Amino acid sequence: MLAVLALAPASACGRETETRTETRTVTTTQIETVTQQAPTPPPPPRVFVPQHGSLIYKPDLIGQGVSNAIEDIRWTSYGGATAVGKGIFPSNDCTPSCADGTITRLPITVRLRDRILCRGALMYARIALEGRGFDNTYDAISDDSDC
Helix, strand or coil: CEEEEEECCCCCCCCCCCCEEEEEECCCCCCCCCCCCCCCCCCCCCEEEEECCEEEECCCCEEECCCEEEEEEEEEECCCCCEEEEEEEEEECCCCCCCCCCEEEEEEEEEEEEEEEECCEEEEEEEEEEECCEECCCEECCCCCCC
């Protein structure tokens, strides 16, 4: 920006008039702030659990053998190398027989691992159960799938 200022003193009693010109340069700087956000990580891959010939995503029930199942599973992590969830296992004491036994609903932790490709999709292949009566050992997920 350029400003010009002219000063002229008033003439009095025949004196000469003096004109003075003063030039000032004013510079302004505009600062632009650019904020970059870290890229959003991609969502975890969809990983399935084999159940009765189907592949189920984040199942709330996982069959264990012919007549048992982990129920009401709530996943705290899922899709990564290991999935972890909390569920209920209905344990039968089979006393006096399994048909007449008492069922106790035991809280357990479910862990899944070993993702493999099955029918074009990722699936967990191994399961471990942690809780009363379980030893937290990884076993193959019980299923009749062909993977």
